[in-house]
Amino acid sequence: MTSGSMGSSPRRPDGWAKVTGTFAFSSDLSMPGMLWGATVRSPHPRARIVGIDVSGALALEGVRAALTHLDVPGAPCYGLELRDQPVLAATEVRYEGEPVAVVAADDPDLARRAAEAVLVTYAPLTPIVDAEAAARGEGEAVHAGRPNLLRHVPVRRGDPNVEAPVVVTGEYEVGMQDQAFLGPESGVAYPADDGGVDLHVATQWLHVDRDQIASCLGLEPERVRLTLAGVGGAFGGREDISMQIHACLLALRTGRPVKMVYRREESFRGHVHRHPARLWYEHGATRDGRLVYVRARIVLDGGAYASSSMAVAANAATLGVGPYRVPNVRMDSYVVYTNNPPCGAMRGFGAVQACFGYESQMDRLAHACGLDPVELRRRNAMTTGDLMPTGQVVEGPAPVAELLRMVAERPAAPRTTAFGASGGHTTRGEGVVRGVGYGVGIKNVCFSEGFDDFSTARVRLELRDGRPVVTVHTAAAEVGQGLVTVQGQIARSELGVPDVVVAPADTAVGSAGSSSASRQTYVTGGAVQAACQAVRRQVEATTGEPYDPTALPRLLARTGAVEETVRWHHRPTKGLDPQTGQGDAHVQFAFAAHRATVEVDVELGTVRVVEIVTAQDVGRAVHPQAILGQIHGGTVQGLGLALMEEIQVTDGGIRNPSFTDYLIPTIMDVPQMRVELLELADPHSPYGLRGVGEPPAISSAPAVVAAVRAATGVELSRVPIRPHDVVWGAGR
Amino acid sequence: MRVTATVNGRVHSAEGVRPTESLLDLLREHLHLPGAKNACEQGECGSCTVYLDGETVCACLVAAGQAEGREVVTVEGIGGGRSSSLQEAFLTCGAVQCGFCTPGLLVSAHALLARCPQPDDRQIREALSGNLCRCTGYEKIIEAVRMVAEGGSR
Ligand code: FES
Ligand code: FES
Numbered sequence: 083m084t085s086g087s088m089g090s091s092p093r094r095p096d097g098w099a100k101v102t103g104t105f106a107f108s109s110d111l112s113m114p115g116m117l118w119g120a121t122v123r124s125p126h127p128r129a130r131i132v133g134i135d136v137s138g139a140l141a142l143e144g145v146r147a148a149l150t151h152l153d154v155p156g157a158p159c160y161g162l163e164l165r166d167q168p169v170l171a172a173t174e175v176r177y178e179g180e181p182v183a184v185v186a187a188d189d190p191d192l193a194r195r196a197a198e199a200v201l202v203t204y205a206p207l208t209p210i211v212d213a214e215a216a217a218r219g220e221g222e223a224v225h226a227g228r229p230n231l232l233r234h235v236p237v238r239r240g241d242p243n244v245e246a247p248v249v250v251t252g253e254y255e256v257g258m259q260d261q262a263f264l265g266p267e268s269g270v271a272y273p274a275d276d277g278g279v280d281l282h283v284a285t286q287w288l289h290v291d292r293d294q295i296a297s298c299l300g301l302e303p304e305r306v307r308l309t310l311a312g313v314g315g316a317f318g319g320r321e322d323i324s325m326q327i328h329a330c331l332l333a334l335r336t337g338r339p340v341k342m343v344y345r346r347e348e349s350f351r352g353h354v355h356r357h358p359a360r361l362w363y364e365h366g367a368t369r370d371g372r373l374v375y376v377r378a379r380i381v382l383d384g385g386a387y388a389s390s391s392m393a394v395a396a397n398a399a400t401l402g403v404g405p406y407r408v409p410n411v412r413m414d415s416y417v418v419y420t421n422n423p424p425c426g427a428m429r430g431f432g433a434v435q436a437c438f439g440y441e442s443q444m445d446r447l448a449h450a451c452g453l454d455p456v457e458l459r460r461r462n463a464m465t466t467g468d469l470m471p472t473g474q475v476v477e478g479p480a481p482v483a484e485l486l487r488m489v490a491e492r493p494a495a496p497r498t499t500a501f502g503a504s505g506g507h508t509t510r511g512e513g514v515v516r517g518v519g520y521g522v523g524i525k526n527v528c529f530s531e532g533f534d535d536f537s538t539a540r541v542r543l544e545l546r547d548g549r550p551v552v553t554v555h556t557a558a559a560e561v562g563q564g565l566v567t568v569q570g571q572i573a574r575s576e577l578g579v580p581d582v583v584v585a586p587a588d589t590a591v592g593s594a595g596s597s598s599a600s601r602q603t604y605v606t607g608g609a610v611q612a613a614c615q616a617v618r619r620q621v622e623a624t625t626g627e628p629y630d631p632t633a634l635p636r637l638l639a640r641t642g643a644v645e646e647t648v649r650w651h652h653r654p655t656k657g658l659d660p661q662t663g664q665g666d667a668h669v670q671f672a673f674a675a676h677r678a679t680v681e682v683d684v685e686l687g688t689v690r691v692v693e694i695v696t697a698q699d700v701g702r703a704v705h706p707q708a709i710l711g712q713i714h715g716g717t718v719q720g721l722g723l724a725l726m727e728e729i730q731v732t733d734g735g736i737r738n739p740s741f742t743d744y745l746i747p748t749i750m751d752v753p754q755m756r757v758e759l760l761e762l763a764d765p766h767s768p769y770g771l772r773g774v775g776e777p778p779a780i781s782s783a784p785a786v787v788a789a790v791r792a793a794t795g796v797e798l799s800r801v802p803i804r805p806h807d808v809v810w811g812a813g814r
Numbered sequence: 815m816r817v818t819a820t821v822n823g824r825v826h827s828a829e830g831v832r833p834t835e836s837l838l839d840l841l842r843e844h845l846h847l848p849g850a851k852n853a854c855e856q857g858e859c860g861s862c863t864v865y866l867d868g869e870t871v872c873a874c875l876v877a878a879g880q881a882e883g884r885e886v887v888t889v890e891g892i893g894g895g896r897s898s899s900l901q902e903a904f905l906t907c908g909a910v911q912c913g914f915c916t917p918g919l920l921v922s923a924h925a926l927l928a929r930c931p932q933p934d935d936r937q938i939r940e941a942l943s944g945n946l947c948r949c950t951g952y953e954k955i956i957e958a959v960r961m962v963a964e965g966g967s968r
Contacts, residue, residue, distance in 0.1 A: 091908070093905045093906070094905065094910060096913070097904075097905040097910055097913075098901075098905070100910050100913030100916050101889075101901040101904050101905060101910060101913075101916055101920060102849070102889065102890065102893065102901065103847070103848070103849020103850070103888065103889035103890045103917045104849070104890070105913055106848070107848075107851070107913075107914060109848075109851075109852060110842070110848035112843075112846075189832070191832055191834055191835075261948075262948055263912070263914075263948055264851070264853040264859060264861055264912070264914040264915055264946065264947070264948050265851075265853065265912065265914040266852065266853065312913075313912060314851075314853070314912050314913075314914030315911075315912040315914060315948050315949055316912075317948070343852070345855060346853065346854040346855065346856065346858075561912060562911035562912025562913065562949045563911065564911070707907075707908040707954075708908065710908065710953075710954070711908050711911055711949070711950055711951075711954060714950060714951030714952075714953045714954065715911065715948070715949045715950050715951045716951075717951060718951035718952070719948075740854070740856060740858065741853075741854045741856070741858035741859055741946065742856065742858055746946060746948060747951075748943050748944075748946060749938075749939045749942045749943055749945070749947075749952040749955070749956070750939055750940075750943045752951055752952050752953070755951065755953050
């Protein structure tokens, strides 16, 4: 086996640059003669724009441009699914922080002062902030002429009126979570000789950015060239446009390179968040705890613009009863426009909100049936061949019961942990109680509902100084997950060549699709595999000899450089029936289970997570160490959702846009984490692998909350849990 | 204004530093040392951690002018000896994903190992509690520091 191939854990090729400070993140870029851009943002969640006066900004020495909606040469709006979001607001602003103008100046301070000098006159309107009213079709329209209901996804299965002897109901709420990647939105745009523009930017999907930029600039896509700059984390928050179009507009207008870097506060306002949700569930079961039906209603607040809301609503609906066998389902998932901050993709994408609802219900049901929560789940766990509520057959391994068994059978968390018993508490002893909770979740991998989901890989095999070298070129965004490493591993395995170079990702090669939906190792991995195999075939066809890595110096001397570009699709999916929600909408399902152990100080309401055990089926562990990294990181984001992370919104305004007030877990908040992997090959995916990134972020929050409930007996129906929820609940 | 400081062992002078600029701006924009990162610029994330006269500070909270005549060491300057093994350990253990937190964490961990060559897990956590990481869940970061600490005792 070629060293560094699949199944081993070679080092990241960008690793040394990252530990020596030389890796160029998008915020590190600079060019000669570069200007700095800044954005003028609305202070109102909803207002009519009465006038915009940029003369004050332009009067400042060193300010080179101040642009409004009138300066957008192409389409005025962009968007992932609906083009409903203005590049710069024209007549109305629909959320607090919406861009109204952009400026470019000689230095960043001056750019910020110029932004402040742009005079925008607003006539504030009462913001529309009630998502449930919007779902009922009540209230004024956020977008004139369009209903506030963006999408309703019904799923109907079985008998709608069936009854059951044991019924539990619950109403749940999920707060607005933020991706809180550390690297701020940033990039540099510079004008090109052909009238086009080049942009180096941190993003998740170069081509979909390019297409939106080109459309708004009124340029052919070929004249807009994007190169991936170093990405400081993404988690869904870079799937939408932020500063991309603005920087390009300013560069084309000034004829100079323009850099934009968001500050943290601007970042909190400048990207979409996880949809906050309200969920109503009714579970009916037999006395021995077998599910008869689930009825549910989920309302997701999409905020001011659509982003990927429609797909989020479909995920919540189709995955909304969890990894369980349920013969009768009546599910309604709604996503609406409001004047709250726009919401879109975040790791887990609709499955996270639903999982908090259905897993809370499974615990209630276990209690009602007098069953252990693991046993109740085991009795209902889906397996291969079962039907989703959409009628889709679950193909391939679905080891839900097995994953639960794996986390449940781990020895209990030790009483005294390595970092002491006092972390997070000021008292010790009587006030501190311990609890254990479980969660299991399901996630679709890749894009669904008939989306044309593919990736493109170009692989070149040639001799350099007499040695065979492989170059892999894709547009796939490395966002930290380790895709660059995996591409090299696949090429080494397929071609038997140790020297593999992964070229920088850019739009000079075809689209790779998004680094989201846990899909890149699957889809770009599949494309790299296919391109490598095409290269092998070409070597064989040209030389008439079987491909042999040890003979490559001789074979390639005859063939010259061999290069193949392959566009690779996963199996097609289908749309959902708009009335019944039936359809084979997903290509692959992924599962993980968590067991959380917590200690709660019931007097202070503080929670310390002592241990989290995760079990996940990864199909095939391409890079075992990177998989652990995904599981640790995803699990901790779920812990954050359970205990601390929430964008607080009042009347449409964000109250906590800083790391002082929006808390993400620190090293003191994270517990010991134990991980168990299953590798049950999926017969349909490349190498049998299963998407890894999202499942661990889905069930960890419900497991932590279940553990807090078990410790305190308090009915917690909202995440994040606030200390007063525990204290007041315990006092009741 | 003009600021002169010793950075990573070399005397650097920067002209045209604005009074509003921080040590982080001085390093990143004037001296072209972008290793220290800018995740929050308000002292909350630790991504900008550097040494100032041997003490670790958040460079975003120090005015550029305060560095005048003083000694600064950044991630670009901590290589060599035990810090190389720290950098190696971060890579060996998989403690680097996106890497945006990495420079600050390396400087904080470097400082910990300098004052406490064999820290236990609790000391590691306390020393790194000012450094946010959004990708790794910290597990592999702890493992990497532990690896160097244990290596030192051999
Ligand atoms: S950038 Fe200095 S602490 Fe965050
Ligand atoms: S590796 Fe991305 S923030 Fe730490």
